[in-house]
Amino acid sequence: METEVGVGGNDEDKLDDMPAVEVGSAPSSPREMADPVVYKLVRVVGDGSMVPATDDEVMEVEDLLEDDKSEIHSVADTGQNVGCASNDEFPSTKTQFDGSEGQCENPEVDTEKSNTQLDTTVELEKLNAGTEETVPLFATNSNDGHIDQPGSGGECSNPLDGPIENESSVSALCTNSKPDFSKLEGEICLDNLSVRELHETFKATFGRETSVKDKQWLKRRIAMGLTNSCDISTTTFVIKDNKVVKKGKEESVKNVEGELAEVSVTGAVNENCEGSPRGCNNLMENPEDVSDDRLRNPGAEYDCSVGDLQTEQKAAKRVRKPTKRYIEELSEVESREYSGKLVSSVKNSGDGQSSPVSRVRPVRDTWLDGRPVVTRQDSLGGSGVQVPYVCRVRRSRPRENFMALMELQPSSMGMATKLVKKALGVRGARPDNKIGNKVFKARSASGWIQKPPVAEPEKDEHYQEIKASELEKDADLKHLDSSGDYSDEYTGSVPAAKGGMRRKHHRPWTLSEVVKLVEGVARYGVGRWSEIKRLAFASYSYRTSVDLKDKWRNLLRASFANSPAEKGMQSSRKHASVPIPAPILLRVRELAEIQAQVAPNLSSGKLAACDGRNVHETRSGYL
DNA sequence: CTTAGGG
DNA sequence: CCCTAAG
Numbered sequence: 001m002e003t004e005v006g007v008g009g010n011d012e013d014k015l016d017d018m019p020a021v022e023v024g025s026a027p028s029s030p031r032e033m034a035d036p037v038v039y040k041l042v043r044v045v046g047d048g049s050m051v052p053a054t055d056d057e058v059m060e061v062e063d064l065l066e067d068d069k070s071e072i073h074s075v076a077d078t079g080q081n082v083g084c085a086s087n088d089e090f091p092s093t094k095t096q097f098d099g100s101e102g103q104c105e106n107p108e109v110d111t112e113k114s115n116t117q118l119d120t121t122v123e124l125e126k127l128n129a130g131t132e133e134t135v136p137l138f139a140t141n142s143n144d145g146h147i148d149q150p151g152s153g154g155e156c157s158n159p160l161d162g163p164i165e166n167e168s169s170v171s172a173l174c175t176n177s178k179p180d181f182s183k184l185e186g187e188i189c190l191d192n193l194s195v196r197e198l199h200e201t202f203k204a205t206f207g208r209e210t211s212v213k214d215k216q217w218l219k220r221r222i223a224m225g226l227t228n229s230c231d232i233s234t235t236t237f238v239i240k241d242n243k244v245v246k247k248g249k250e251e252s253v254k255n256v257e258g259e260l261a262e263v264s265v266t267g268a269v270n271e272n273c274e275g276s277p278r279g280c281n282n283l284m285e286n287p288e289d290v291s292d293d294r295l296r297n298p299g300a301e302y303d304c305s306v307g308d309l310q311t312e313q314k315a316a317k318r319v320r321k322p323t324k325r326y327i328e329e330l331s332e333v334e335s336r337e338y339s340g341k342l343v344s345s346v347k348n349s350g351d352g353q354s355s356p357v358s359r360v361r362p363v364r365d366t367w368l369d370g371r372p373v374v375t376r377q378d379s380l381g382g383s384g385v386q387v388p389y390v391c392r393v394r395r396s397r398p399r400e401n402f403m404a405l406m407e408l409q410p411s412s413m414g415m416a417t418k419l420v421k422k423a424l425g426v427r428g429a430r431p432d433n434k435i436g437n438k439v440f441k442a443r444s445a446s447g448w449i450q451k452p453p454v455a456e457p458e459k460d461e462h463y464q465e466i467k468a469s470e471l472e473k474d475a476d477l478k479h480l481d482s483s484g485d486y487s488d489e490y491t492g493s494v495p496a497a498k499g500g501m502r503r504k505h506h507r508p509w510t511l512s513e514v515v516k517l518v519e520g521v522a523r524y525g526v527g528r529w530s531e532i533k534r535l536a537f538a539s540y541s542y543r544t545s546v547d548l549k550d551k552w553r554n555l556l557r558a559s560f561a562n563s564p565a566e567k568g569m570q571s572s573r574k575h576a577s578v579p580i581p582a583p584i585l586l587r588v589r590e591l592a593e594i595q596a597q598v599a600p601n602l603s604s605g606k607l608a609a610c611d612g613r614n615v616h617e618t619r620s621g622y623l
Numbered sequence: 624c625t626t627a628g629g630g
Numbered sequence: 631c632c633c634t635a636a637g
Binding site: 527528529530545546549553 | 625626627
């Protein structure tokens, strides 16, 4: 779901103001994007910096909106939402999430952007042109009863958006995006219908009345109902050059079945799209805040929007959309691109993508009663309680993220990827982009992904990992310092039959991570793992200080093994999944030596002195 | 809780 | 990666 944001003008200011905080901010300047019209949901942090919103967030908002629209009272359930709803203002709509509930523990993130949670502002950042869908959303916020269509207003609000987009989008909807439904409808083009007619249609379709007056919303809803398919739910249109590309957006819908959130991603590809490689991805991943919330109130979420759908079409299955992880990857690429020297084309994991990859490991799909249930048992200790898979707490560890897999079709996916990448790249192109890097980090750190219920049981895990590693490798090789990170893993450990916890999923260290580690060690000194963790690895939710330590140990081993006697050791060295570049190993060695010499003699107190700048800084931060 | 080390 | 001991 794309949302547009009135933010436009503000962005710059925000950008400027943006703190250097690593985690936090993602400035996105809408203007930057010239071509693709995409609405991006953005979260505004307390300081005014913006962070890309996660799918969850977006979805949540959408849900809320929809709920409101469709049914007025629905809001009540989700307390958090209320805050959101209250704000009519599109530009800055703040959604308050319940901190306590919502947050899964993510220490790093929390610390750095503690504010975020409290006031999470959902802003729509409009990268480009507006989309129809957005409007309805807003409308929902305002109020069920009177649905103002801020949508139009919102779009209008942004000069950038321009009416043009709307038109295009609308027309597109009629013609392109929802052709099916119109056909289904019996040739009726919803656009032509009056609100009243739409209401009737709505009623006919869903069997219930709707108070929503928004035509667009109604149309969309009806279309959805008619099609049953998820694709219609949200559509993003991307205007590239002359072409209008419509990209299907995933609908955030919870599956009736037990699955809280299955998202279907439908990449509707326009004819144009097919031709053009570029795809545009709207969704940004975002911090866990939202996801948690969602988890919390599954029921509330889908009362309306989902309810309709469900009632109408229980059969239709919604597939979770790939976005987060997917996006992360993309973002990674992006970061590299702009930071970098190499502009790498995104490696489309085209091959892999052809077949949907999904991971469901931690999740148990059971069709026992004929009712498919996805349950996560681990967090509950195998109690068998159904848990929204989202919020898993893994021991005391920071938190786990779930990876989402993409169910996209190859074609759409590739396109999407490219588009996203492009979009990102555009943003990055700007001077401010340095921030982008950070942003994505933050995002990655927090990003949770919901898993597609559909996933295929085994093997996807590997699949994904491999894919990820490849990606990383790709990125890393291009430039080491770029930080690439994957989305988190969805699961840490799963209770074994016995109750033993499965190991945390193996997370291969990427080059970028290694580089960061090395830098961190150089900066803060060996042994200050927690500091390094916090500072250098703030963005990586996984990788605990212990992990860092272990990795360092391994690096040391590797470095010493390698450089001293390259010849003999080769045999022992097999191929590491991620071969560490010699330079890095050298650096590691150097650092190790330096530290070894300095630290011991001077002892802890002096060490700081020696390191001076770094240590102090670090310390000051804490102290 | 953070480190360090062994497994 | 995990686990544990020690500060």
